[in-house]
Amino acid sequence: FQFFWLSLNVWLFGKTFLLYNQGLQYYYLHQMLGLGLCISRASASVLNLNCCLVLLPMCRVLLAFLRGSQKVASKKTRRLLDKSKTFHVTCGVTICIFSVLHVAAHLVNALNFSENYNEEFVTLNAANYRGEDPRKLLFATVPGLTGVIMVLVLFLMCTASTYAIRVSNYDIFWYTHNLFFVFYMLLMLHVSGGVLKYQTNLEEHPPGCFNPNATLRQNLTVPKAFEELFPDYTTEPFPEDPPVPEPFVQNSFMRVCSEEPKFQSRFPETWFWISGPLCLYCVERLYRYIRSNKPVTITSVISHPSNVLEVRMVKDDFEARPGQYVILHCPRVSALESHPFTLTMCPTDTKATFGVHLKVVGDWTERFRDLLLLHSNQDTEILPIFQQRRYPKLYVDGPFGSPFEESLNYEVSLCVAGGIGVTPFASVLNTLLDGWKCYKLRRLYFIWVCRDIESFRWFADLLCMLHNKLWQENRPDYINIQLYLSQTDGIQKIIGEKYQALNSRLLIGRPRWKLLFDDIAKCNRRKTIGVFCCGPNKISKILHKLSNSSNSYGTRFEYNKESFS
Numbered sequence: 001f002q003f004f005w006l007s008l009n010v011w012l013f014g015k016t017f018l019l020y021n022q023g024l025q026y027y028y029l030h031q032m033l034g035l036g037l038c039i040s041r042a043s044a045s046v047l048n049l050n051c052c053l054v055l056l057p058m059c060r061v062l063l064a065f066l067r068g069s070q071k072v073a074s075k076k077t078r079r080l081l082d083k084s085k086t087f088h089v090t091c092g093v094t095i096c097i098f099s100v101l102h103v104a105a106h107l108v109n110a111l112n113f114s115e116n117y118n119e120e121f122v123t124l125n126a127a128n129y130r131g132e133d134p135r136k137l138l139f140a141t142v143p144g145l146t147g148v149i150m151v152l153v154l155f156l157m158c159t160a161s162t163y164a165i166r167v168s169n170y171d172i173f174w175y176t177h178n179l180f181f182v183f184y185m186l187l188m189l190h191v192s193g194g195v196l197k198y199q200t201n202l203e204e205h206p207p208g209c210f211n212p213n214a215t216l217r218q219n220l221t222v223p224k225a226f227e228e229l230f231p232d233y234t235t236e237p238f239p240e241d242p243p244v245p246e247p248f249v250q251n252s253f254m255r256v257c258s259e260e261p262k263f264q265s266r267f268p269e270t271w272f273w274i275s276g277p278l279c280l281y282c283v284e285r286l287y288r289y290i291r292s293n294k295p296v297t298i299t300s301v302i303s304h305p306s307n308v309l310e311v312r313m314v315k316d317d318f319e320a321r322p323g324q325y326v327i328l329h330c331p332r333v334s335a336l337e338s339h340p341f342t343l344t345m346c347p348t349d350t351k352a353t354f355g356v357h358l359k360v361v362g363d364w365t366e367r368f369r370d371l372l373l374l375h376s377n378q379d380t381e382i383l384p385i386f387q388q389r390r391y392p393k394l395y396v397d398g399p400f401g402s403p404f405e406e407s408l409n410y411e412v413s414l415c416v417a418g419g420i421g422v423t424p425f426a427s428v429l430n431t432l433l434d435g436w437k438c439y440k441l442r443r444l445y446f447i448w449v450c451r452d453i454e455s456f457r458w459f460a461d462l463l464c465m466l467h468n469k470l471w472q473e474n475r476p477d478y479i480n481i482q483l484y485l486s487q488t489d490g491i492q493k494i495i496g497e498k499y500q501a502l503n504s505r506l507l508i509g510r511p512r513w514k515l516l517f518d519d520i521a522k523c524n525r526r527k528t529i530g531v532f533c534c535g536p537n538k539i540s541k542i543l544h545k546l547s548n549s550s551n552s553y554g555t556r557f558e559y560n561k562e563s564f565s
Helices: 002-022 024-033 035-053 060-068 075-081 084-115 134-139 142-160 163-168 170-177 180-190 212-219 224-229 246-251 269-291 363-372 384-390 403-409 419-434 453-458 460-472 497-503 513-523 537-548
Strands: 197-199 263-265 297-304 308-314 325-329 339-345 354-359 395-400 412-418 443-450 479-485 506-508 528-534 556-561
Touching: 002 035, 002 084, 035 084, 035 269, 060 075, 060 269, 060 395, 084 134, 084 142, 134 142, 142 163, 142 170, 142 180, 163 170, 170 363, 180 269, 297 363, 308 363, 339 419, 354 363, 354 419, 403 412, 403 419, 403 528, 403 556, 412 419, 412 537, 419 443, 419 453, 419 460, 419 528, 443 453, 453 460, 460 479, 460 497, 513 537, 528 537, 537 556
Parallel strands: 412 443, 412 528, 443 479, 479 506, 528 556
Antiparallel strands: 197 263, 297 308, 308 354, 325 339, 325 395, 339 354
């Protein structure tokens, strides 16, 4: 996809380059600026397209509406909505690449405006005189100054978006990325300067035509004696439309112009490109603010092994589907910062409670944990009846769609989780516990890989309850559970007599993915299997590659991956 999008932008760049290189209305400007004009305008067209589209993947409510309302009937098309983050990143990288070209071209243009100052076409010049310092065009004009500031803002956003900074200090990424609003405001000012002009009277003054009035005024000189004898004498120019013999006009290689060239700045096309998506994004953010301005009621907080915290909440009129996620905002932790978390429990007709599991791995989650827990004893539930006043205010924005909403829409699904990546599947398992017959899903392969044995206890009770329920309903083959302990010093078991069903499914080591896929394909011949993964990139790449590989059983695997936008 990234290669296709880059190719499309290169094609747009080439088409716009040829337009400005060969277009007659830019003839005089091209003579002054050379290739700098073509490169700057061609890169600007690519920037317009990407600055327009980069906001759309961030319209989470719109994407959730398209997915959940079945407005997009095709499952393949709905899967494209799951690539929203990839598309956003691709547009961002494209903006960075072509911004470098745009800036370099305009640096050359500023130099050419100064060196190639044309006294004949004063309105076409951005410089005030020949040899003017090009730095004045960069720092003393609205387009130049806004362009410099935008380069600085874009540099901060790009560098803070790298994986290393996002992992080491998410706050830097969060705050710098929100400078996008400043970037767009500067962009709207930047294009309103009207530095580059085009010719409006091509019919009356074809580029390179012969202008008899201008030629006469330049070449005709009046002797000084004539001026003394006839002081009132003035040189009258030819009439505006001089009578030129028709054969001369038709047979000559040079056309005769009837008037001087007129130049005009174009209406800023960037406004057309970005105004719609920017307004849509602002309206959505306003809607999300209104929807999430009422804090939720925290019903319980549970501390699990391996620094995992479970928060259960209640909110009026809150509805969600299995696989969706929400964004949590706690003002006492951070006034502006918020984070997405997958729902591990969705509200149903019989219970209004919903919940999330979060792993304490950064500053935000550490401060959030300290505010919620009164003491650090594990597996201690804090009842709201006695301790409600101690809970900080918590706001929930969402829910929003994710690929795992499709896991119940396949007849067979393969769900692979790595560590805390099990959270998207927890809501699916909870939903199946409430009732599985109303869904299309008839067989679920659940693979969970963890480094330590204690991590399995996050959802061990849930897995055991679902296993027992299916056995009672005579459908033990409905779910195939495989638990892998990747790091161990010896044979270990999940402590607890009630976990015997899981201990028999606990394997030491890592899954042999190729054999696993072959076995699933053999048992589900000529079927389409949904593959869902939430875990390390290494596992994701392996599953993606195997999903795209062919097999001799006619089984087709469709790959999906969790990705917060």
